[in-house]
Amino acid sequence: MSVESDYVNPSDPTSSPLAHFGAEVRLERERNGLSRQELGKEAHCGYSLVAKIEAGQRVPTLDFAEACDRLFPHSGGRFARLAPLVLRYAYPPWFRKYVELEGNASAIRMFHCQLVPGIAQTEDYARAIFRGARASNVEDLVTARMERQRVLTREVPPALWMILDEVILKRTIGDARIMREQLKRLRDLAETPPHMVQIVPEAKSAYSCWCGPLTVLSFDEGADVVHVDGVPKGYLLVETEDVAEANRAYDLLQASALPPYESAPLIDSILKDTH
Known part of the structure; x- marks a missing residue:
C-alpha cells in the first residue's frame, strides 16, 4: 500500500x-x-x-x-x-518538498557514509533496503524511488556529484549479484558527464564518519537548499548560515576524497572482488 x-x-x-x-x-x-x-x-x-x-x-x-x-x-x-x-503522495509528507526541489535543481551534491543515495540506487538494491527496514509498502517505495531518478535522464539533467565512503562499496546489500549491479551503476555515473563520483578511502574517513548524510541543491536562480538525512525523518535547511556550514562541510569532504580519476578505478577493483 x-x-x-x-x-x-x-x-x-x-x-x-x-x-x-x-x-x-x-x-x-x-x-x-x-x-x-x-x-x-x-x-x-x-x-x-x-x-x-x-x-x-x-x-x-x-x-x-x-x-x-x-x-x-x-x-x-x-x-x-x-x-x-x-x-x-507515494513519498512520506516530510520528503515531498525535497523531491520537488530536487526535480528543479541544476546541481545536486550528495554525501553518504552508509548507503548509495536513492537517486543512484538500482531497483534491486533499493528493494533490499526497504525489505531490510521491514517496510509494509516495499513495491510502492521502489517505484517512487525509480521514478525519482528520471531527473537524471532529462535533456539537460542536473549535475550530480556524489561523495561516498569506501565502506559503502564493500557493504553487501541483498547479495553479491545486487552489489555487482549497483557498483556498475556507480561506475556508469562516474563516466557520464556532467556527473561525478568521488570515494573517501577508509584510511581518510575520520571526517566523513563525523559528518552525516547530506545533500546540497543548487538552482539556476535562487539560493542553495540543504537536505539532511536522519531518523525518523530528514529535514531541509534554508538559513544562510546553515547552508554556508553545509557547503563548508562538503568542501572538506571533497578534500578527503579521492579525485574522480582515482575513484573510478577503486570502484572497479572492489567490483572485481565482489563474488
Whole structure:
C-alpha cells in the first residue's frame, strides 16, 4: 500500500490521488471494452498489477500512465498529467518538498557514509533496503524511488556529484549479484558527464564518519537548499548560515576524497572482488 493509502479507504476514489487514479483507469478501461490483460500488455505489466493499481493499492509508473493515454482514445494525456501528483503522495509528507526541489535543481551534491543515495540506487538494491527496514509498502517505495531518478535522464539533467565512503562499496546489500549491479551503476555515473563520483578511502574517513548524510541543491536562480538525512525523518535547511556550514562541510569532504580519476578505478577493483 502507498504511504497515503495506509490511512484511507483505497476503494473510495475521493480518498487520495492514488485512489482517484485507479478509479479513472478502471472507468476508462471498462468504457473502452478492454480487459486488464490488454492494458497490461500495452503497459508491459501483468494482470495483477493492473488490478492493484485500479484498486488504489499500487503506485503507477509514468510509463503505465502513458500507456493508458495511448490506449484510451479520449484521455487527452490525462493520466500522464495525474501521474506526478500520484507519485508525490507515494513519498512520506516530510520528503515531498525535497523531491520537488530536487526535480528543479541544476546541481545536486550528495554525501553518504552508509548507503548509495536513492537517486543512484538500482531497483534491486533499493528493494533490499526497504525489505531490510521491514517496510509494509516495499513495491510502492521502489517505484517512487525509480521514478525519482528520471531527473537524471532529462535533456539537460542536473549535475550530480556524489561523495561516498569506501565502506559503502564493500557493504553487501541483498547479495553479491545486487552489489555487482549497483557498483556498475556507480561506475556508469562516474563516466557520464556532467556527473561525478568521488570515494573517501577508509584510511581518510575520520571526517566523513563525523559528518552525516547530506545533500546540497543548487538552482539556476535562487539560493542553495540543504537536505539532511536522519531518523525518523530528514529535514531541509534554508538559513544562510546553515547552508554556508553545509557547503563548508562538503568542501572538506571533497578534500578527503579521492579525485574522480582515482575513484573510478577503486570502484572497479572492489567490483572485481565482489563474488
